[in-house]
Amino acid sequence: MKQSQLFTKTQKQAPKGEESKNAILLQRAGFVAKEMAGVYSFLPLGLMVLKNIEQIIRDEMQAVGGQEILMPALTSLSSWEKTKRAGMDVLFHLEGRDNAKYVLNPTHEEVLTPLMKHFVSSYRDLPIAVFQFQNKFRNEPRAKSGLLRGREFVMKDLYSFHAGKQDLEKYYEKVKQAYFKIFQQAGIGEQTFLTFASGGSFSKYSHEFQAVCSAGEDTIYLCEKCKVAVNEEIIKDPAHNSANNVAGEAICPQCKNKSLKKEKAVETGNIFKLGTKFSECLGLTYKDEKGKDKIVEMGCYGLGLGRLIGVVAEILSDEKGLVWPKSIAPFQAHLIAIGESQKIAKEAKKVYQQLLKAGIEVLFDDRNLQAGEKFADADLIGIPLRIVVSEKTLAKDSVEIKERSSEQKVGLVKILNLDKIV
């Protein structure tokens, strides 16, 4: 794409009133725009990143047998009354015609569990795994962390349905592995740790994926040997003594190591064994091999896409701007023409065509700006490879290539060999 045709522009200054690093960088670079606290629009570059992450997640969800669907945001309050969650403080309530009471779903157990009653009657129908990418709504008390805590945000939620606890356990482990793969591909694999957390009202524990990040609202205790962590919330909670032996003391749940490292972290995913909590009150049952009615076992597995973008922006950026991993970058290469001569414009255009032909996603900075401005924009936008065409490079039939993630210049590459760079 030609940058002159991209309607967004970079901003030198941080937007007024924005304190969160991820939101400042993503707005300055033109990836998102703020509608209000916790509510952002995705602009073209931001949407490209969102779609790339969506595809990584979709592939992994399909790999664990997930079938994609799309459920509505709008639901009648009565569904939430049945599960006794109508009082949840983050629920947005609204009213339709004739005093109809609706809510906006912050999660979809209340929609999906009744829906499954149409399709599940026998153990032979199970297991089923279903996922979606859908806007979630949460009436958050505070939403000051940019994309890290949204009032409206795109989430992937996977739900699984099983005949028996054992099958749920097995599937849960599979999804856990899928989550590791997702964070690995999204570029924050090294910073993300499986974390033991409270199971809420569902089960004793749940597992979170926590990315170590100074902007995080959570505190975790990390066992650097086992690469697992414990969320502070369960250390403080005497109900979880058994895992930690002594209340108030952080102990690695795997190796029982007591010298854990305290870190700020952001929850990038959360997986729960729901058991029969929802299937029981919503009446989702199946007949087992003996024709006996049993209650379906359920799991749920969430992952916020906007939050993941926010975490990447927090962790992988530097003082000059964003630094996207190849896997989710809006473009693979940022082609920059330096110099005002006709020749340079012509040759840069040729290089652009050559890159496109080689199937390389490229943003071509064809704007009539000074080199310094173009370089600053390229650093701010954070595309993995910067390719410069100038008098100097053309003298050697080459372009200059530099990786955004390192200060090291990769050096000159012959124009002839350009299609091999990505």
Add this chain to the structure above:
Amino acid sequence: MKQSQLFTKTQKQAPKGEESKNAILLQRAGFVAKEMAGVYSFLPLGLMVLKNIEQIIRDEMQAVGGQEILMPALTSLSSWEKTKRAGMDVLFHLEGRDNAKYVLNPTHEEVLTPLMKHFVSSYRDLPIAVFQFQNKFRNEPRAKSGLLRGREFVMKDLYSFHAGKQDLEKYYEKVKQAYFKIFQQAGIGEQTFLTFASGGSFSKYSHEFQAVCSAGEDTIYLCEKCKVAVNEEIIKDPAHNSANNVAGEAICPQCKNKSLKKEKAVETGNIFKLGTKFSECLGLTYKDEKGKDKIVEMGCYGLGLGRLIGVVAEILSDEKGLVWPKSIAPFQAHLIAIGESQKIAKEAKKVYQQLLKAGIEVLFDDRNLQAGEKFADADLIGIPLRIVVSEKTLAKDSVEIKERSSEQKVGLVKILNLDKIV
């Protein structure tokens, strides 16, 4: 995909309380599930159709220079007060913390126009065209037509921004042509007519795309010669006399023909020249060549994806079920194994692998059911090509191929030549 792994099942009976043909067929075949009136979930087959339509629309929007973004559903009421639309009767209102007043957007001028102020300052920044696929919310008084009238529905909305009316006019014509291409590709090109309608508060006229359909809530007067129509609403409205010469009389706006055909129709798209209605009250201006401040001219162009699926289900179905055009069908081929022998199961599996290898999207009915049940399901689901493997066909090293859209059997095709069928 193997049908035994698809979690949805077909239903023989219409769902209770559902009167709309499109909703009955789409639910019976397992494409959608009803959450409440006007609110549906898209199940795997339905989501595949939705994604196919989305891609057709995306391609056409990009072809007219549209850049894709994603705006939020949730917006503060104050934006709507500025444009004096806070009183719109289909607006859903909700309240956040500290009495914050929000609405759910039924359309996005109130979000996008202020956003554009960051990026538009000079005539050189224009034109800009921006589109999204996003859930819209409308507090509809009646929502009894299945997917034809939703309270929550995925819509494509494109907005264009111009320096001057002339540029808007030119672009408006381009989008009009793009819409024709979309309906053509979606399989309802022949049934869809450009229709002169009221411009609402924006301009004298707008253009609708109306698909002739007995389930439609609109009445149009169709000039069969010019292939354009007039919406009844403007014939009844004396403000539009000039187009129709005599109030109450339907006249073709192009050839002035008075013998128009009265038809029921569904609005599948609507395009508006907004002019400066929103840019003026929200302060979206640009400097012209002489440095003088001018107000940006805007156009908006809507298209509901769920409604389009509903219209296709209404128009192209028959008494046996849905009939999808190839372009948007969830799969290209429905492979059916008939007979219980091991040999048939084995050969059908081979054919399935061969089709997959040839890149043909295929649903493989590998379920242990009678031929009659399988055929009835195939007719209900409506995949374009039915491919049957049976003792009889295998005796001739062949499969039997039949098009869903015609009763005529295409006949036997040698298994060797299978990859050439789609």
